[in-house]
Amino acid sequence: MIKHIAAHALRALATLLAVLVITFALTRIAYRNPAAVLAPRNATQETLDGITRALRLDEPWYLQLWHYLYRGPDIQGAPMGLFNWPPALGYSFRQQRPVTELILSKLPVTLSLALGALVIWMTLSILFGVAAARKPDSPLDRALSALSYAALSVPAFLTGILLSYFLYFTLSTYGIRWFPGSGYTGLTEDPLEWARHLALPWLTIAIAEIGVFQRVVRAAMLDVLGADYIRTARAKGVTERRVLFGHALSAALNPIITLGGLELAALMGGAIVTEQIFGLDGVGRLAVEAAAGGDFPVVIGTTILAAAIFVISTFAVDVITRLRDPAAG
Amino acid sequence: MTPMTAPAIPEGGDALLSVRDLSIRFGRGPGAGRVVDGVGFDVRPGETFALVGESGAGKSITASAILGLLPGGAELTSGSITLNGQEVISATRSSVTRFRGSRIGMIFQNPLASLDPSFTIGNQLREIIGLHRPATRKRHQHEIAETWLRNVGIRDTARVLAAYPHELSGGMRQRVMIALASLSGPALLIADEPTTALDAVVQKQILGLLRRVIGETGGSLLLITHDFGVVSYAADRVAVMKDGRIVEQDRRERLLTAPAHEYTRSLIGAVPEIGARFRLAERGLPRRLGPIRENRPAPPAPAPPAAAGPLVTLRNVRKEFVVGGLGTGQRKRRFTAVDDVSLRIERGEVFGLIGESGSGKSTLARLIGGLHKPTSGEIVFDGSTVSDLPRAALRRLRPRFQFVFQDATGSLNPRIPVGEQISRPLLRFGKAATRAASRARAAEVLDLVSLPASYLERYPHELSGGQRQRIGIARALALEPDLLILDEPTSALDVSTQASILDLLLDLKDELGLTYLFIGHNLAIVEFLCDRIGVLKQGVLLETFHAAELFAGERHPVTRELLDAVLPIHRDAPREVPVGD
Numbered sequence: 054m055i056k057h058i059a060a061h062a063l064r065a066l067a068t069l070l071a072v073l074v075i076t077f078a079l080t081r082i083a084y085r086n087p088a089a090v091l092a093p094r095n096a097t098q099e100t101l102d103g104i105t106r107a108l109r110l111d112e113p114w115y116l117q118l119w120h121y122l123y124r125g126p127d128i129q130g131a132p133m134g135l136f137n138w139p140p141a142l143g144y145s146f147r148q149q150r151p152v153t154e155l156i157l158s159k160l161p162v163t164l165s166l167a168l169g170a171l172v173i174w175m176t177l178s179i180l181f182g183v184a185a186a187r188k189p190d191s192p193l194d195r196a197l198s199a200l201s202y203a204a205l206s207v208p209a210f211l212t213g214i215l216l217s218y219f220l221y222f223t224l225s226t227y228g229i230r231w232f233p234g235s236g237y238t239g240l241t242e243d244p245l246e247w248a249r250h251l252a253l254p255w256l257t258i259a260i261a262e263i264g265v266f267q268r269v270v271r272a273a274m275l276d277v278l279g280a281d282y283i284r285t286a287r288a289k290g291v292t293e294r295r296v297l298f299g300h301a302l303s304a305a306l307n308p309i310i311t312l313g314g315l316e317l318a319a320l321m322g323g324a325i326v327t328e329q330i331f332g333l334d335g336v337g338r339l340a341v342e343a344a345a346g347g348d349f350p351v352v353i354g355t356t357i358l359a360a361a362i363f364v365i366s367t368f369a370v371d372v373i374t375r376l377r378d379p380a381a382g
Numbered sequence: 383m384t385p386m387t388a389p390a391i392p393e394g395g396d397a398l399l400s401v402r403d404l405s406i407r408f409g410r411g412p413g414a415g416r417v418v419d420g421v422g423f424d425v426r427p428g429e430t431f432a433l434v435g436e437s438g439a440g441k442s443i444t445a446s447a448i449l450g451l452l453p454g455g456a457e458l459t460s461g462s463i464t465l466n467g468q469e470v471i472s473a474t475r476s477s478v479t480r481f482r483g484s485r486i487g488m489i490f491q492n493p494l495a496s497l498d499p500s501f502t503i504g505n506q507l508r509e510i511i512g513l514h515r516p517a518t519r520k521r522h523q524h525e526i527a528e529t530w531l532r533n534v535g536i537r538d539t540a541r542v543l544a545a546y547p548h549e550l551s552g553g554m555r556q557r558v559m560i561a562l563a564s565l566s567g568p569a570l571l572i573a574d575e576p577t578t579a580l581d582a583v584v585q586k587q588i589l590g591l592l593r594r595v596i597g598e599t600g601g602s603l604l605l606i607t608h609d610f611g612v613v614s615y616a617a618d619r620v621a622v623m624k625d626g627r628i629v630e631q632d633r634r635e636r637l638l639t640a641p642a643h644e645y646t647r648s649l650i651g652a653v654p655e656i657g658a659r660f661r662l663a664e665r666g667l668p669r670r671l672g673p674i675r676e677n678r679p680a681p682p683a684p685a686p687p688a689a690a691g692p693l694v695t696l697r698n699v700r701k702e703f704v705v706g707g708l709g710t711g712q713r714k715r716r717f718t719a720v721d722d723v724s725l726r727i728e729r730g731e732v733f734g735l736i737g738e739s740g741s742g743k744s745t746l747a748r749l750i751g752g753l754h755k756p757t758s759g760e761i762v763f764d765g766s767t768v769s770d771l772p773r774a775a776l777r778r779l780r781p782r783f784q785f786v787f788q789d790a791t792g793s794l795n796p797r798i799p800v801g802e803q804i805s806r807p808l809l810r811f812g813k814a815a816t817r818a819a820s821r822a823r824a825a826e827v828l829d830l831v832s833l834p835a836s837y838l839e840r841y842p843h844e845l846s847g848g849q850r851q852r853i854g855i856a857r858a859l860a861l862e863p864d865l866l867i868l869d870e871p872t873s874a875l876d877v878s879t880q881a882s883i884l885d886l887l888l889d890l891k892d893e894l895g896l897t898y899l900f901i902g903h904n905l906a907i908v909e910f911l912c913d914r915i916g917v918l919k920q921g922v923l924l925e926t927f928h929a930a931e932l933f934a935g936e937r938h939p940v941t942r943e944l945l946d947a948v949l950p951i952h953r954d955a956p957r958e959v960p961v962g963d
Contacts (some may be wrong), residue, residue: 189454281495287451288490289481289510289562304500379500379546 054375061371065364072360073135073353076286077121078244080349081114085096087347091146108146121350126253142357143350147343152354162237163335166327167320169251170258175313178263182270183297189275192332197267205264213330235332254331258324262316262356273305280304314370321366387644395590397424397464398602399570400446404461406443406452417443417456419626425570430593430603432613432634437847441606444623445572447471448604449482453610453881465570484514491575493555497547501891503558504543507531514566530561533598534591552739555582557591564595571596574606581739581903582947589616589949607811608876610653611949614638624938638951652881654910656948660930669880669888669910685779687789688823691765692726693865693897694750699723699759699769701745701842701921719745721921722759727865732891732898734929736905736944742921743901744869750899751783751867752776755952764864768838781811788870790850794842800839800853804828804860827856830893831886852886859890872907884911905932905948917941 084090088104096104105111109120121143123136133141133151142152181201185194204212221234232253238246277283278301286300287293325337336355344353395949406418418440433441446452448463448470463470464823465485482488490496491526498506507527513516518526524543531539534557547555556576564571573592577585593616593718596603605617613620613634620638622645630643639648652671659669701720727733735743748754750761752768761769766779788794795803804827805820807813814820825835831852840849851871858866868887872880884907890896902908909929916926917940924938931937931944 174524263787281490281492282498284451285488285490285496285562286498288449288482288486288488290480290513291509292513300498304498320792377500380548 057375058372062366065368067362069357069360073357074118074358076353077118078114080352081117084347084349085377086110087146087349089167090347120138123352142354145343145348145351147346147348147351152350155339155351156354159334159336159339161239163321163324163328163337165251166254166258166324166333166335167238167261167317169248170255170262170320170324171313171317173255174259174262174266175309177259178266178270179302179309181263181267182303183274185267185271186274186278187297193204194271197271201267203264204260207260209257209261209326210330212260214255216253216257217330225284237333252334254324254327257327257330258320266309266312266315270305270309273308275302277305303377307377310373310377311370314366315363318359318363318366322361324356356380386725397653397912398427398466399425399604400462400464402447402462402464404444404447404463405459406447406456407459408456410457416459417626418447421461421623421626421628423621423631425602425604427569427602428596429598429618430596430605430616432605432607432617432620433623434610434613434620434649436608437879438625440475441621441623442574445488445574445604445953448570448572449486449488450535451482453823455733459920462587463679482595483510483568484566484570486570486572487566487568489556489559489563489571489573489576491550491561492579496559497562499547499553501545501546503531503545503547503550507543507558507562510562510565516898526565527561530565531558533595534558534561535563535587552580553588556580556584557724558587560588560591560595560807564601566598567599567601569601570604571599572604574605575608576605577612578607578609579605582905582949585612586615586949587949592616609949610650610877610951614951616947622649633872649877650951652878653886653951654881654904654906656906656909656932658906659910666776670885671910672885688820691729693764694727694730694899696723696725696750697760697762699746699749699756699761701742701749702757720749720756720923723918723921723923724759725916725923725926727897727899729864730891730897731913732900734908734915735899735901735918736903736908736915737918737940738944739903741918742883743918745921746918747785747867747869747899750865751785752780781807781813781861782863783865783867784863786851786854786858786859786866786868786871790847790871791842793854794850796842799839799841800845801825801828801840804838804857807857808860811861811879823860824856827860829854830859830890831856843863846879847875848883848906851875851879851883855883855886855890859894863896865897865899868898870901870903873903880907887911904907905944917944923959 071125082197086101086105088101088110091108092101092104109117112120112281121134123132133143133153142156144150145152145155148155181197185197188194194218217234220232224231225234231249233250237250240247274297283296283301291300322336322340324335325341327333328335329339329341337357338360340353340355342348343355384899399785401424402422404418404421406417408415408417421440421444422587423433433444435441443452443456446456447458450470452458458471461471465481468480483824497503501509504524506525507530508520511523511526527543528539529540536542536554536557542550542554542558547558552556559576571592576590576592580588587793589612592603603616605612607613617634620629620634621628621630622637622641622643624645629645630641631635632642636647638650641650654671658671662669699720700718700722702716702718705715705717720811721742723746725733735746737743749756750763750768752771756769759769760767763779763783766775768776768779771779781932794800801824805814805817805822808820808823809817815824821838824838828835828837833849833852833856837845837853839851842853845853855866871887872883875883887898888911891898898911900908900913909932912929914926914928915932917924917938919940924940927934927937932941937945
C-alpha cells in the first residue's frame with residue numbers, strides 16, 4: 054500500500070509539472086504581449102515598453118519560465134517562485150498581490166460551494182437511485198428517470214437564473230427573504246448566513262449533478278441486486294431495507310465514488326457559471342478575469358490549482374476504493 | 383391462525399413441506415411461458431428429497447417459490463405451499479422474511495457468488511444470528527458462529543471468521559454457506575445444485591456434510607440436482623422433473639432400479655458409469671451412450687497411421703508463472719503449474735488427463751496446444767519441436783492441433799453468425815481459397831456434427847448449449863486437425879446432451895482418425911472415452927495407465943482418492959449412508 058501511494062505521488066508530481074509547462078507555453082502563445090492589455094488606455098509606447106521590460110516579457114520564453122519558477126528579487130517584494138521557499142505561484146501582473154494569496158482568499162468560497170453541493174447531490178442521488186432500482190420500470194422509476202433527463206438537459210445558467218427568479222426575486226416581492234440573491238458570508242463568521250447565501254448555488258449545481266448520479270446509482274444498484282449474494286441475503290431472512298442499504302449499496306458505491314471524485318475536482322477548479330450568476334467571488338471568477346485580462350501568473354496559478362485538485366482527488370478516490378475492496382489487500 | 387387441514391399424502395406420515403398444484407409462469411400475455419406446471423410433492427421430516435431434471439425443467443424456480451424469492455417477471459398462478467401446515471404463499475411479506483433463514487435455509491450452487499464479497503465470514507454469520515435471535519449478545523454470537531464453523535468441519539475457525547469469501551477455497555465457501563443456512567436450525571434446508579461447481583472429491587465431502595447436518599438438526603433436505611450419482615448417494619425419495627412437470631416420483635431405490643417413465647429411463651441411461659464400456663464390449667455392443675446413429679454407414683476401420691511414432695511427445699516439461707511483482711503490492715514469487723512432465727500421445731489414441739481442480743491439467747493442455755511456452759523441457763508434435771518454433775512456423779502448424787473448450791458459449795463470438803466463425807479461420811490459414819469454398823467446407827463440418835447447413839446463418843444465442851458445443855467441435859474440425867484438445871467439453875452440459883456429445887466424439891474419431899487429448903474431472907466419462915489416462919496433482923504427472931487398469935490394485939493413492947469420489951448409481955444395493963466426516 055505504501056509503495057502504491059509513493060508511486061502514485063510521483064506520477065502526480067510529473068503530471069503537475071507537465072501542466073505547468075504547457076500552461077506557461079499556452080499563455081505565451083495566446084497573447085503576443087499583454088502589456089497592451091495591462092497598460093492604461095492612453096499609454097504611450099514608452100510606458101508599454103516599460104511594462105514589457107518590467108514584466109520581462111521581452112525575454113525568450115525559457116528565461117521567462119525560469120523567472121517564473123525561481124523569481125529573482127527584482128520586482129515587487131520577496132522572491133515567490135515555485136522553486137523558492139516557501140513555494141509560491143508568482144506575483145499577479147494586475148492586482149499587485151501574490152497569486153497564492155489571491156487564490157487562498159477565494160478558495161473558501163469555492164470549497165464551500167463544491168463540498169456543500171456534493172453533500173446535497175450525493176444524498177439525493179443515492180435516495181432517488183435506490184428508490185428507482187428497487188422497482189425498475191415502476192411509475193416511480195419512470196418519474197425519477199424523466200426528472201433526471203430534465204435536470205440533465207437544462208443548462209446550469211438557466212437553472213441558476215430560474216432558481217434565482219423564483220426563490221429570490223418572486224419570494225422577496227411577497228416579503229419573504231429566505232435566500233439572498235448574491236454574496237457570501239464566511240462559515241466561521243455566521244454558519245446560518247453561510248448556508249442561506251449558498252443554498253441557491255448549491256441547488257443549481259446539485260440539480261445538474263443529480264441528473265447524472267441518480268442514473269449511475271440506479272444502474273449500479275440494479276447490477277448488484279441481481280447478484281447471487283443478494284439472493285443469499287434475502288434467503289437468510291434479511292429485511293428488504295437492510296438488503297438495499299446494508300448489502301447492495303455498499304457494493305454499488307464504487308462507481309459513484311469514482312465519478313463523484315472527478316466531478317468534485319472539476320467543481321473545485323471553479324464553478325464559473327454558478328459563481329457568476331450568484332455573485333460569488335470564487336476561484337472560477339478569478340480565473341476567468343485573469344484570462345481575459347492577460348494576467349499570466351494568475352492564469353497559471355488557477356490552472357495549477359485545478360490540476361492539483363484533480364490529481365489529489367483521483368488519488369483519494371483510488372485509495373478509498375482500494376481500502377473498500379477486500380480483495381485488493 | 384387455524385392450521386390448514388393437510389391434503390392427503392401418498393405414503394403416510396405428516397409432511398413437513400407440502401407443495402400442491404404449483405404453477406408459475408414467466409411473462410404476460412400470449413407469449414407467457416409456463417415454467418412450472420401443476421407440481422406437487424411432499425417432503426417429510428428428516429428425509430432428503432431430491433428434485434432431478436435437466437436445465438430448464440423448473441427445479442430451481444420451484445425452490446425459489448418456496449422461499450418466496452421468485453425472480454422478476456415470474457408469477458405464481460396457482461397452487462399452495464405449506465410448511466408444517468402453515469401456508470407460505472399467502473403469508474404476508476414480513477412473515478415470509480421470518481420464514482427465510484429461520485425455518486427454511488437455502489444453499490446455492492455457486493458459493494463464491496453467493497457470499498457477500500465485502501463482508502467477512504464472521505460478519506455474515508453474526509448477521510444471521512442477530513436477525514433470528516436478536517437477544518443474543520455480541521460475544522455469544524461469536525461463539526455460535528465458531529461452533530457452527532466447527533460443525534461444518536472447519537478447524538481454523540479464527541482465520542475463517544476474519545476472512546473474506548475470496549480468501550477461501552470453493553469447498554470451504556460451500557461449508558460456510560451450509561453453516562450460514564443451517565445455523566438457526568431450520569426445519570427445511572434447500573440445496574440448489576450445492577456441489578455442481580466443486581470438484582469430485584469435495585463434492586462427496588459436502589454431500590456427506592449436508593446429510594450429517596440435517597441429521598443433527600433433525601431437519602429435512604430438499605436437494606435440487608441434475609446428477610443421478612448425487613441422487614443415489616444422498617436422497618431418500620426422488621421426483622423427476624421435465625418441462626415444468628413432475629413426470630415421476632418414488633423412493634430412491636425403486637426409481638433408480640425400475641423407473642416407470644420413459645424419460646427417467648433415458649436420463650439414467652445417459653449417465654456414463656464406471657466400467658460401462660467394458661460391460662458394453664462384453665455384450666458385443668458398440669461403445670455408445672445413446673442410440674446408434676442409423677443414417678450413417680458403419681464407420682470404416684480407422685485408417686492406419688500415416689507415419690510411425692507418437693504424435694505428441696513431452697520431455698521434462700516445466701511451466702512456471704510469475705505471480706505478484708512490481709505494481710501489484712505483492713511479493714514476486716514463482717508458481718510451478720506443470721512440473722517435469724514427460725508423456726507421449728500415440729496417433730489415434732484418446733489420452734485422458736484427470737486431477738482435481740488446480741492440478742495443472744489446463745496448463746498442460748495449453749502447452750501442448752502451443753498457447754504457452756514451457757519454461758524448460760521440450761514438446762514435439764509430429765517431429766517438429768513446438769516449444770522452439772518461431773512464431774511464423776508455429777502458426778503454420780496450428781491448424782493441426784485444435785481446442786474445444788468447456789464454456790461453449792463464452793468461446794463463441796456472440797455478434798458473428800456461427801458459419802462465419804467456422805469459415806473465417808479456413809481463409810486465414812489458407813485451407814480454403816475462396817469464400818464460397820470456405821462456406822462449403824463449413825457446411826460439410828456442420829454435417830459431421832449432425833447440424834443442418836441452415837445453422838450457418840444463426841447466431842450463438844439462437845442455439846442450445848449442446849448445439850453450441852457442436853459448433854465448437856465443428857470449428858475445430860474444419861481445419862482438419864490431427865489432434866483435438868478437449869478441455870472438459872461436456873461438464874457444462876446436461877446429461878443427455880453430454881451423452882450425445884460423447885457419442886459424437888467417438889464417431890468422429892473413428893471416421894476421421896483423430897487423436898484426442900481429453901481433460902475431465904468426471905472419472906466415469908474419462909474411462910468411457912479414453913484409451914490411456916494420466917493423473918496430475920500439483921503439476922506432477924503421477925502415473926499413466928490404460929483405461930482397463932483403472933481398478934488395478936496398484937494405483938497411486940491420489941488416483942484411488944479420485945476413484946473413491948465417483949458417485950455411482952446404486953440400483954439395488956442399500957445406500958451407503960455417509961456418517962461422520
